[in-house]
Amino acid sequence: MSKLPKFDFDPHVLVGLDTSDDAAVYQLTEDLAMIQTVDFFTPVVDDPYLFGQIAAANALSDVYAMGGIPKVALNIVGFPNCLSPDVLSEIMKGGADKVKEAGAILIGGHSIQNDEPFYGLTVSGLVHPKKIQKNYGAKPGDCILLTKQIGTGIINTAAKVEFASERAKEESYRVMASLNRKGKEVMDQFTVHACTDITGFGLMGHALEMAEASKVTFHLHSSSIPYIPESLDYAELGMIPAGAYANRKFQEAKVDVSRISTAFQDLLFDPQSSGGLLYSIPMEEKERALEAFEKADLDTTVSCIGEVRELEEKNIILY
Amino acid sequence: MDKNLDCKGLACPLPVVEAKKAMEEMQEGILTVLVDNETAVQNLQRLGQKFQYAVASQKLSEKEFEVRIEVKKQDGVSKEKEATCTVVFSSNKMGEGAEELGHTLIKSFVFALSNVDPLPTAMVFYNSGAYLTSQDSPVLSDLKTLEKAGVKIMTCGLCADYYKIKEKLAVGIISNMYEIVETEMQSDKIIKP
Numbered sequence: 481m482s483k484l485p486k487f488d489f490d491p492h493v494l495v496g497l498d499t500s501d502d503a504a505v506y507q508l509t510e511d512l513a514m515i516q517t518v519d520f521f522t523p524v525v526d527d528p529y530l531f532g533q534i535a536a537a538n539a540l541s542d543v544y545a546m547g548g549i550p551k552v553a554l555n556i557v558g559f560p561n562c563l564s565p566d567v568l569s570e571i572m573k574g575g576a577d578k579v580k581e582a583g584a585i586l587i588g589g590h591s592i593q594n595d596e597p598f599y600g601l602t603v604s605g606l607v608h609p610k611k612i613q614k615n616y617g618a619k620p621g622d623c624i625l626l627t628k629q630i631g632t633g634i635i636n637t638a639a640k641v642e643f644a645s646e647r648a649k650e651e652s653y654r655v656m657a658s659l660n661r662k663g664k665e666v667m668d669q670f671t672v673h674a675c676t677d678i679t680g681f682g683l684m685g686h687a688l689e690m691a692e693a694s695k696v697t698f699h700l701h702s703s704s705i706p707y708i709p710e711s712l713d714y715a716e717l718g719m720i721p722a723g724a725y726a727n728r729k730f731q732e733a734k735v736d737v738s739r740i741s742t743a744f745q746d747l748l749f750d751p752q753s754s755g756g757l758l759y760s761i762p763m764e765e766k767e768r769a770l771e772a773f774e775k776a777d778l779d780t781t782v783s784c785i786g787e788v789r790e791l792e793e794k795n796i797i798l799y
Numbered sequence: 800m801d802k803n804l805d806c807k808g809l810a811c812p813l814p815v816v817e818a819k820k821a822m823e824e825m826q827e828g829i830l831t832v833l834v835d836n837e838t839a840v841q842n843l844q845r846l847g848q849k850f851q852y853a854v855a856s857q858k859l860s861e862k863e864f865e866v867r868i869e870v871k872k873q874d875g876v877s878k879e880k881e882a883t884c885t886v887v888f889s890s891n892k893m894g895e896g897a898e899e900l901g902h903t904l905i906k907s908f909v910f911a912l913s914n915v916d917p918l919p920t921a922m923v924f925y926n927s928g929a930y931l932t933s934q935d936s937p938v939l940s941d942l943k944t945l946e947k948a949g950v951k952i953m954t955c956g957l958c959a960d961y962y963k964i965k966e967k968l969a970v971g972i973i974s975n976m977y978e979i980v981e982t983e984m985q986s987d988k989i990i991k992p
Contacts, residue, residue, distance in 0.1 A: 703974065704975075718812065718849070739973055
């Protein structure tokens, strides 16, 4: 992106290219801004309906990460001639159901013929300009909150070779298809200093982006980080996707993982297909926030996974 | 008996599945696996380490890597299934009674433990036991010796947090209750000083 021609400064652009945030935000009026995002990927699971749900939940998540409400979505589809059109309609049905669950509307889209199927959405959402949640702004003393367990990339890898248990797959599918709506709505009642969602760069990568942009250091506690139990076993056996190694390579200079096991490190670098929201909130609101999450009854595990400190040599330290 | 596998062209993590199958069929020998990408190399290294086998790898060309796993099972069972023993430290002293004596006893217990054969598989430290793996521990050097010899040393994260000594951890890893319970469940023997 850095090689693209520069555009003239536009004061309406509230969140643009320069901070690698989750979505673009454009101010429409004094009290209204539009969030715009696009996301799609190739199948991560065999079941087309489930794949549609996951891809849509992932695309919608960018709007929640910015603190907004999704309003309008369009399909983006690539599909090969050799597959039955029934498969495509299942994928799109999964996507449409998620858009519905988000309270938004799906009003069209575009498809091309492509050897490998892909699916996703463009989503437009709305937010009050003063309530935009950026991926920076974490302050020393904050608590770091994560709204979904990790390990789905490793479970998917093991599932590809029929190695994952039914239980592990069931949990992984539920986590990936889960919409970040409820988590975002709970956090509407609290002070949010920074927010992002966990996707391809793994928990470590997205936490690192937040810590770096906020010029702070995160102390994360491995014992508090929720994960799908089987993912640790599969990581030990070497069922690790290539993306996890790529993430490790790019991120390891800025993090200190020396105190935790290799398998748990792999879990932190594991790319997530549609991960949870990561929040930095004032520590004094932690207990009330966790109580509110308890009441909201999410189908994923929410946990305070660490705290924010003044900037040290590394941006993230794992204990 | 040595074995060779050509896993070039197989998508990740299929080489791991093939290698695991081959390892299960082998008693002792070198398993050589050819793969065409580095992810597969790293995944095979983890697989070998999981069973505590020596692993070496070599880049033969841009698209060819060789991974050698030294399979060595004792009495026909892989090391993973060998009798396991976990030592559980729930306190930084040994037994009930005078505190000073308790501290002295735990020191000689850990020292003795570092000299037995076979060594325990894992050592778990919780509650005030967490002090034993921190910087100021009186048994630190023995624990480091044990760790070097391959004993898994795990300290309960919640406990280290509670006593505010997480940052002072000097040996082993911080673990969580799931890992601790799993280690204990899989252990054939649990010893508690």
